[in-house]
Amino acid sequence: MKIGLDVLGGDYAPNSTITGAIEAQKTLQDNQRLVLIGDQQDCIQQIKEAGADPDKFDYVHAPDIISMHEHPTKAISQKPNSSIAKGFELLQNGQIDSFASAGNTGAMLVGAMFSVKTIPGVLRPAIATNVPKIKSGYGILLDVGANADCKPEMLNQFAILGSLYAQYIYGIETPKVGLLNIGEEEEKGNNLTISTYPLLKENTKINFIGNTEGRDLFTDLADVYVCDGFTGNVVLKLAESFYVVTLKKGIKDEFFDRFNYEQYGGSPILGVNAPVIIGHGISSPEAIKNMVLLSKDMIESKIIDRIKSAFN
Amino acid sequence: MKIGLDVLGGDYAPNSTITGAIEAQKTLQDNQRLVLIGDQQDCIQQIKEAGADPDKFDYVHAPDIISMHEHPTKAISQKPNSSIAKGFELLQNGQIDSFASAGNTGAMLVGAMFSVKTIPGVLRPAIATNVPKIKSGYGILLDVGANADCKPEMLNQFAILGSLYAQYIYGIETPKVGLLNIGEEEEKGNNLTISTYPLLKENTKINFIGNTEGRDLFTDLADVYVCDGFTGNVVLKLAESFYVVTLKKGIKDEFFDRFNYEQYGGSPILGVNAPVIIGHGISSPEAIKNMVLLSKDMIESKIIDRIKSAFN
CATH class of the missing domain: 3.40.718.10 (Isopropylmalate Dehydrogenase)
Known part of the structure; x- marks a missing residue:
């Protein structure tokens, strides 16, 4: 190797x-x-x-x-x-x-x-990042910046890429996939997420659990959060800035510690x-x-x- | 009254x-x-x-x-x-x-x-919310959910709505307007923000300071952060969830306290x-x-x- x-x-x-x-x-x-x-x-x-x-x-x-x-x-x-x-x-x-x-x-x-x-069959690669869960461990968020504009088919593929990563790198057996959205109900969202929902629902390669919201990102609701690269990048940088604030304020906490990118080293291009x-x-x-x-x-x-x- | x-x-x-x-x-x-x-x-x-x-x-x-x-x-x-x-x-x-x-x-x-x-001339109303600044005071983020999909002209108008609100409700003389984006440079972004940038730049009714990123939201960089309602809603709910985490962990801090929605009461439809x-x-x-x-x-x-x- x-x-x-x-x-x-x-x-x-x-x-x-x-x-x-x-x-x-x-x-x-x-x-x-x-x-x-x-x-x-x-x-x-x-x-x-x-x-x-x-x-x-x-x-x-x-x-x-x-x-x-x-x-x-x-x-x-x-x-x-x-x-x-x-x-x-x-x-x-x-x-x-x-x-x-x-x-x-x-x-x-x-x-x-x-x-x-x-990889043949993949429309566009995505960059994945870790999101710490409040209880323990990490979830995956993708895309966080490779594709600022996405089509529903791309998000549907990100779900597969993220699931495989969660399964084989984090050892999560059947990763729960959530669509990052602005409401719990199936019909909620923007044009992209509304069109993506049925694709994820019918995707037999993933364990889709439905819509998730900004507030769910650090919970156990899902292991893989799927979104377009614009939303993911804004979320990633916002979360990082929170971590920086806790550092500057000298707040020590096991959950906040897990925001430290040093612990996971980097973001894969999947x-x-x-x-x-x-x-x-x-x-x-x-x-x-x-x-x-x-x-x-x-x-x-x-x-x-x-x-x-x-x-x- | x-x-x-x-x-x-x-x-x-x-x-x-x-x-x-x-x-x-x-x-x-x-x-x-x-x-x-x-x-x-x-x-x-x-x-x-x-x-x-x-x-x-x-x-x-x-x-x-x-x-x-x-x-x-x-x-x-x-x-x-x-x-x-x-x-x-x-x-x-x-x-x-x-x-x-x-x-x-x-x-x-x-x-x-x-x-x-x-209001005649307004394409679509927007919901604005407060974002606490680390140093002191509040900025404005809009739209946070009224319009999941936006056109550049809408974001350009949100900039005016937010500026007037910051000026007349928060007493900020010439509010700095930032476009919430995924890079500092003018050419960065998704289709929406790339098309919105020149409109904001030419808008004489606002004080446009350029692109801002997720990490800038709580800084003094801008007073008004403009984005589509999907991004804004995800950001709002994510920020709320951070505040809830600090509450649950018993972390007392003046900055986190200002996330408390109780202090500002509600979000205006502008x-x-x-x-x-x-x-x-x-x-x-x-x-x-x-x-x-x-x-x-x-x-x-x-x-x-x-x-x-x-x-x-």
Whole structure:
């Protein structure tokens, strides 16, 4: 198993990525190799300085950086030696089994769709994120930004993608799928959700429990919350801001702690032909470590094969 | 001034509505009369039992109730002696100057549009709600549910409605208007927000500050956040659920306290020809009291005339 990590992605790269990689490597077995994609000499030097063994890692030299504000499509094509472009080249060629980066989200999305490509049958990939449940554990919310405008058929597919992720990554047997909406009744909603409801209801690949509302997101009502990428992104950023407020106010609580993105490392792009994970721009070493471990989980669980089968 | 209150609306009516009305009346001047719409004899008896003076109120007998789950349009037309239908009849005839209810939201919306009607030039009324700012005070978010699907021209009008409300009810001199979106840059967003941005930019009646994101909602970035009613409703209910979590966890904090709907009483329907306020279904006496005081503010500020002028 080869786990690809963009060493140059994220606001605190390469320090936080290297430190996170070293921590992650300690938990890996010999046949699980972490492939560091970035400036090779710089990586080796930093690993040595940290007192770790550079031989425990593989390296691919790709010293160029796609910054946070570059145009995704342009950057990917114009910077073949950037860590992100190189990462997707390796992933496409099967030289790594997963690719994770805390860098430019748009470039990660574009790179994934142009290199390993969308799984046949999937209309559009979606970005999923964790939502902590008040009692314990996590639910999944998708899409959180890959598709600002959605069609009902896309939401119906997101339900399948999210269910498989909840099942095989979180071990939830028959994940409950809720449609994020503005009323409980079947006829409530906007044009999109009203048209999506009957599709979800008839979808035999999921366990649809009906409409859910903003207030239900942190409850046990559903395990997978499905929405368009606009709504999901607004919800995600709003929830993050609440967490930041509790941090600033020094409020310690087990539930709020689980909003900490560091604990789950990153958000997968579901619906492409390989495990691809996007980390938070402000990723700490702990977040990078957990992003690597999530990469490993995605490879081990064969989630991509399971998605392919579902859309076959 | 005649302030209309639906005594039968809300989960804890008529006890909470009567108690709230008694508290509100204590702060009113002699020429500010509270008109209680519901079962007249029952009202008078409860006021007496509470040790208050029934002569300090006006009454309109309307003993029928439109329950929370009745179909709005049917209920309004089939129950002319319901407190909500009667309230709108009085409002339309100028017998009251404002109407507030913690009852069926849909019936309030339909009642407002069918009786006092939409202000000429306004495409669709919107429901506005308060969002507490972390530092102090409140911002406005609209629409939070009147219009699940919106056109850019509607959002452009919501910006004007919200600005006037922020200015004349909250006393914010030149309210900053933000478009709730999923990126800071002008070209980011879904079809709706991308098409709305240039309209807001060219709108000389507002102080447009650009795109805002979910994470900005509680900051000072804007005073008025504009979005479609689907997004707004999801955001509103999510924010409420956070507040409920902090309550359940016994977290006391001045910022979280300001999420308490009781403090601001209710949400105005902006864009109709009279002040109409919708209260939370679970309204307490304190919430009812503040809903009455908000009604008074809306009448005194001449907010309706100001909206009419803006759309003239």
